[in-house]
Amino acid sequence: MIECYKTATAGSIERIEAPESGCWVNAIAPTPEERAWLEEELGVLPEFVRSALDDEETSRIDYDEDVNQTFVIVDYPVAPGEEGAPDARQYDTMPLSMVFIPEKSLFVTLGLYDNPITRDMAAGRVRGVDTRFRTRFLLQILLRISQLYLVYLRRIDRLSSATEEKLHASVRNEELIQMLDLEKSLVYFSTSLKSDEVTLNKIMHGRIIPLYEDDQDLLEDVLVEIHQAIEMCNIYSNTLSGTMDAFASIISNNLNIVMKVLSVITIVMAIPNIVFGFYGMNVGLPFEGVPLLDNWAFPTLLAAVACLIAAWIFKRKGMWH
Structure with a gap:
């Protein structure tokens, strides 16, 4: 899809049918025919078109002296x-x-996909846009991108806090996976922000793209937003990483407690089995042959085992000193 826009006399953005001097051409996921039109009719370098439609391309700035294109x-x-x-x-x-x-x-x-930056520009939601001033138009796009980073970073922070609250109540795989996804998102943001910062610093030197006084002020605003986004990304990433490590320790500790309880139950249940197993053997039993206790051997042994278990539990609970 290719659309052409131009700033009207009243200052609003209007769509036009064909490109003309001072206009903005927006190409989203162009077809092979549209790519050929960009290269042949507008004169965009083929390598620029290929790089623009590569989703693995990193942030950079390039200048071709032969055709005077940036x-x-x-x-x-x-x-x-x-x-x-x-x-x-x-x-x-x-x-x-x-x-x-x-x-x-x-x-x-x-661009490879429709995006909110160009949509906002085309819809006139960004003030002071003039397609005739290419450098300023570029900086306004960069400012919009940096502001969008800040919006999404705050959203990630809110999601992280909400997920952490759920983890306090119940440690489940869903919340842990969501925390991991947020951590990966922050890594992607951090990498891209640092690349964008390098590109902005190159623009700031003014050797490739000439900057006027107003443009310089706007570029400084963009850099401030980018630096803020980088700082927020680092803080949220460190906080999220620390939270993940803390919950990993909690999960490990809970598992140890469960295993300890199961071990105690196994040991306690084994004691009666050992004692009562003697009744299946041809051996003499405690109290056997004693006139008063002969008929009470089994209950007496049962009571003795119960007392031993109770004494052990009381001692473990710290009720006896």
Whole structure:
């Protein structure tokens, strides 16, 4: 799908039928025919198109002197259930690419899936957007991505706290698996955020993309948001990792307690079996032949065993000193 947008005189974003100078071309999961149109009609370099549609491509910035095109690729966060999310339980990141074509005054975005960043831009939910100012438009996209990271990180923190509360009540596999998924999500976020930070630092130098004074201020805002997201990601990751280790220790301790109780029950149940097993042997029994106790041998032995077991239990409970 390829759509073209341009900022109208009133400042709103309007969709146009064909690309023209100062417009924004948004390509989402382009077909082979659409890829050929991007390369032949707009002049986007084929290697830029291939890199943009590679889901394993890392964040970077590239410049081709021969055609005077700048290529920027960054990772944006994806929530479970959104288009492009590989797992229904985990947060992940996907690449979003942008190409500067100064010859035709065009700004092109390419992505594998529909995403909330370009949707918000096209719907006019971001203020101050002007497709004619390509550098500022790029920075506004980056700011939107960094803000989306912060939103999802806070959501992960709330999910982690809710899951931890459930674990306090009952340690089940479902909650532990959810905690593990959140921990993996934070690893994905941390890796992508650090790559995006490197790309932003390269943009900040101004050697590849020229920056004006307003652009410099906006870029600093983006960097602040990215640094905040990285710091939050590290804090949540450390907290979640510590929580997982704590619950692993609790589970191990609970298992030890259960095994201890089962061992005690086994030993206690074995004592009567040993004593009463003598009655199946051709051996003399305690109190046998004693006139007063001959008929009371079995109850006496039973009472003696019960007293021994009770004394042992009382001693284990600390009731006797």
